[in-house]
Amino acid sequence: MLELYDQIQEATAVIRGAWDETPHAGIILGTGLGGLVEQIEVRQAIEYEAIPHFPTSTAISHRGRLVCGHLEGLPVLAMEGRVHQYEGVSLKQITLPVRVMKALGAQLLLVSQAVGGMNPYYQPGDVMIIDDHINLMGDNPLVGVNDDRLGPRFPDMSAPYDPSLVAKGLEIARQQNFVAHQGVMVAVTGPNLETRAEYRFLRTIGADVVGMSTVPEVIVAAHCGLRAFGVSAITDMCLPDSLQPADIQEILATASVAEPKLRALVSGILADEAQTIHSSRKI
Amino acid sequence: MTGQSLAMQTGEAARAIRQRWAEFPRWGIILGSGLDAVAESIVCEQTFAYADIPHFANTTAMGHRGELLCGKLAGVPVVAMRGRFHLYEGHSARQATFPIRLLKALGIGRLLISNAVGGLNPHLAVGDVMVIDDHINLQWRNPLTGANNDRLGPRFPDMSCPYDRSLAERALAIARAENFVCPRGTYVAMLGPTYETRAEIRMLRAIGGDVVGMSTVPEVLVAVHAGLPVLGLSTVTNVCSPDMPVTTSGPAVVAAANRVQEKLCKLVTGVVTEG
Numbered sequence: 001m002l003e004l005y006d007q008i009q010e011a012t013a014v015i016r017g018a019w020d021e022t023p024h025a026g027i028i029l030g031t032g033l034g035g036l037v038e039q040i041e042v043r044q045a046i047e048y049e050a051i052p053h054f055p056t057s058t059a060i061s062h063r064g065r066l067v068c069g070h071l072e073g074l075p076v077l078a079m080e081g082r083v084h085q086y087e088g089v090s091l092k093q094i095t096l097p098v099r100v101m102k103a104l105g106a107q108l109l110l111v112s113q114a115v116g117g118m119n120p121y122y123q124p125g126d127v128m129i130i131d132d133h134i135n136l137m138g139d140n141p142l143v144g145v146n147d148d149r150l151g152p153r154f155p156d157m158s159a160p161y162d163p164s165l166v167a168k169g170l171e172i173a174r175q176q177n178f179v180a181h182q183g184v185m186v187a188v189t190g191p192n193l194e195t196r197a198e199y200r201f202l203r204t205i206g207a208d209v210v211g212m213s214t215v216p217e218v219i220v221a222a223h224c225g226l227r228a229f230g231v232s233a234i235t236d237m238c239l240p241d242s243l244q245p246a247d248i249q250e251i252l253a254t255a256s257v258a259e260p261k262l263r264a265l266v267s268g269i270l271a272d273e274a275q276t277i278h279s280s281r282k283i
Numbered sequence: 284m285t286g287q288s289l290a291m292q293t294g295e296a297a298r299a300i301r302q303r304w305a306e307f308p309r310w311g312i313i314l315g316s317g318l319d320a321v322a323e324s325i326v327c328e329q330t331f332a333y334a335d336i337p338h339f340a341n342t343t344a345m346g347h348r349g350e351l352l353c354g355k356l357a358g359v360p361v362v363a364m365r366g367r368f369h370l371y372e373g374h375s376a377r378q379a380t381f382p383i384r385l386l387k388a389l390g391i392g393r394l395l396i397s398n399a400v401g402g403l404n405p406h407l408a409v410g411d412v413m414v415i416d417d418h419i420n421l422q423w424r425n426p427l428t429g430a431n432n433d434r435l436g437p438r439f440p441d442m443s444c445p446y447d448r449s450l451a452e453r454a455l456a457i458a459r460a461e462n463f464v465c466p467r468g469t470y471v472a473m474l475g476p477t478y479e480t481r482a483e484i485r486m487l488r489a490i491g492g493d494v495v496g497m498s499t500v501p502e503v504l505v506a507v508h509a510g511l512p513v514l515g516l517s518t519v520t521n522v523c524s525p526d527m528p529v530t531t532s533g534p535a536v537v538a539a540a541n542r543v544q545e546k547l548c549k550l551v552t553g554v555v556t557e558g
Contacts, residue, residue: 132482138423142476144373157480184482205486219477 002147007053007096012103014051015077019044019068024277025270026101026226027071027078028217030113030233036263037067037080044068048081054100055083055093066097072270074277077101084213086191091141095220099150102224108165109221109228110269112262114255115209116238118199119183122208124237125257127265128181129169130161130230133215134207136188141216142223151223160222165229165269172268178261183208185232187215196240209234231265233258289377289384290432292338296381297388299337300362304329304353310555311386311511312356312363313502315398315518320544321551322365327354333366336385340368340378351382357556362386369498371475376426380505384435387509393450394511395551396502400494401479402519403487404468407494409522410539412458412546414451415515416467418500419492422474426501427508436508445503447512450554454514457553463546468493470517472500481525494519514554518543 021043029036048054048064056064063081070076079097083089098109115128122128146153166182173180186207188194194202194210202210209232221228235251235258306328314322333339333349341349349366356363364386368379386394400413407413431438451467458465471492473479479487479495487495494517506513 132480134480134482134486135477138474140371140474140477143371143474146476154476154478157478157483160480205489206482222477 002145004092004096004099005147005149008099008103010052011054011096011100015046015066015068015100015104018046021068021075022105023068023077023101024074024106024273025076025108025110026098026106027076027266028082028109028111029078029080030082030111030213034063034080035259036266037078039263039267040067040069040071040076040078042067042069053093053096055089055096072267073274074270076270077104077106082213085137085139085189085216086212091137091139091216092144095141095216098217098220098226099224102226107227108273109217109226110266111214111217111228111230112266113211113214113232114235114251115185115211115232116193116236117209117234118203118238119181119208120239122181122234122237123179124234124254126179126181126234127173127258127261128183128185128209128232128234129166129265130185130214130232131166131182132161132184133218134184134186134205135215135219136186137215138189141220151225155219155223157222160218160228161230162227165227168269168272169229169231169265172265173261176264178264180261180265181208185209185211185214185230187211187213193246194238196243199238199240199243210238229269231262233262290435292381293384293388295337296339296385300331300351300353300385300389306353306360307390308353308360308362308386309392310356310359310361311391311394312361312551313367313394313396314363314365315367315396315498318397318547320548322352322363324548324552325352325354325356325361325363327352329353338381340374340381357552359555361555362389362391367498367502369475370422370424370501371497376422376424376428376501380426380501383502383505383509387511391511393514394506395514395516395554396499397516397518397547398496398499399520400470400496400517401521401523402494403471403484403523404493405524406466407519407522409519410543411519412465412543412550413494413517413519414454414465414467415446415470415499415517416451417446418470418472418503419490420472420500420504422472422500424474424501426505436510440504440508442507445507445513446515450512450514453554453557454516454550457550458546461546461549470499470515471495473497479523484523484525495523516547516550518547
């Protein structure tokens with residue numbers, strides 16, 4: 001992991017050269033949250049190819065650029081498009097942007113993704129605020145010699161998703177009158193979807209939804225000391241005893257149903273942060 | 284696994300040890316966190332820094348020194364590893380288990396492995412010692428992946444009983460005679476280095492784990508492959524309770540740690556001298 005430090009410095013320098021503000025939050029836009037960018041007052045957009053060491057995305061429906069701007073009055077960095085483990089990229093490279101966000105001064109990581117719902121009480125188009133996760137990706141971005149400048153050797157994982165942000169997210173959903181669940185996400189490598197037997201297995205071990213991302217980024221956020229808020233859009237239901245073949249067009253259509261809710265949560269969390277910063281300045 | 288070169292590397296490392304220490308060890312001992320008292324009761328005849336042993340990797344873990352102690356424990360010739368290699372340090376499972384191949388080449392007849400673990404089973408308390416009865420490999424890696432060298436062991440090692448029953452019985456008998464609690468249980472190995480989330484702790488308990496750690500399983504897989512009987516001892520250094528945060532006090536932890544040293548010394552010395 002010792003090579004990461006220099007990579008972070010190089011990537012940070014390029015972003016700093018294009019945009020000199022200190023971001024309050026980093027945002028990772030998964031499938032279905034791409035539209036949030038329209039709400040950002042964009043100051044600068046940098047293609048991933050232009051940032052040294054940034055992994056580049058090949059997935060459907062993912063663009064590859066870093067949007068720098070303002071949302072709810074706060075400076076933010078948003079990743080439009082992300083790279084997944086199933087694309088053949090190491091977890092260390094996938095999570096480098098999170099470390100860059102931290103190096104640029106961010107305090108908060110807001111991460112979204114599309115998932116399959118396994119909890120039978122969930123519905124397609126619902127959102128779930130991630131309370132906790134299970135890592136079944138077969139790897140960990142922190143494997144290797146630890147660089148103590150970046151974080152501790154053995155990070156605690158008793159609350160990788162900030163409990164106060166989870167509570168705030170649930171409150172925003174109640175106020176705006178939409179359903180938001182609180183649950184456990186399991187991350188698998190993919191790229192194949194799960195078999196019926198695998199869905200039964202994942203449900204048995206305690207997961208409510210299954211996805212192919214987010215966990216590596218949140219592990220690194222915990223390692224480098226970023227508060228994390230994760231939200232999942234349930235784009236299809238994975239009930240093993242009435243399982244339908246997955247249809248990517250239908251999944252993207254369902255994602256667009258969930259998208260306004262994801263936007264409301266991300267904007268609401270940032271608005272609350274802005275208010276907290278504002279009132280503390282007054283004192 | 285280029286089996287041929289593994290055998291050659293092992294031979295080279297073994298010759299380096301033999302040049303300075305000619306005894307035939309009966310036991311190999313892997314000293315995990317907290318076994319310093321056992322290390323101190325070994326009468327050392329030779330010490331090898333890992334850096335001086337051909338083909339050894341370097342340890343990076345906190346609280347782990349990297350040296351091989353050759354000497355006598357209660358009169359029995361032993362080779363003890365002070366410090367071990369973890370997969371979370373970035374070592375391949377094969378590199379991490381190279382020392383087991385070396386111990387086998389030096390002629391040990393039995394292997395004693397110790398580790399520090401988190402307790403999943405609610406009956407376990409900080410300071411308990413558990414005899415490992417079985418394990419679950421959730422590290423996503425296996426040191427035997429690759430072409431098999433049939434001289435080192437079989438292609439498909441049986442795992443019906445990776446931990447030797449009679450050695451476990453012996454340890455349990457010592458604990459009874461010394462009047463301390465010592466249950467048997469299942470060790471789950473995770474890759475780490477992150478500690479487990481609450482959801483992961485619930486999963487590990489649900490699938491049958493009693494304790495969770497980040498080592499041991501690769502070493503045991505190689506020991507079984509090499510035909511070595513294994514005794515595994517786990518020390519519970521924290522309790523994983525996902526639904527109720529546990530508060531611990533400093534003095535209680537210190538008292539538990541001291542008591543553990545005493546218990547482990549009795550178990551290790553007792554088992555080693557009996558066979």
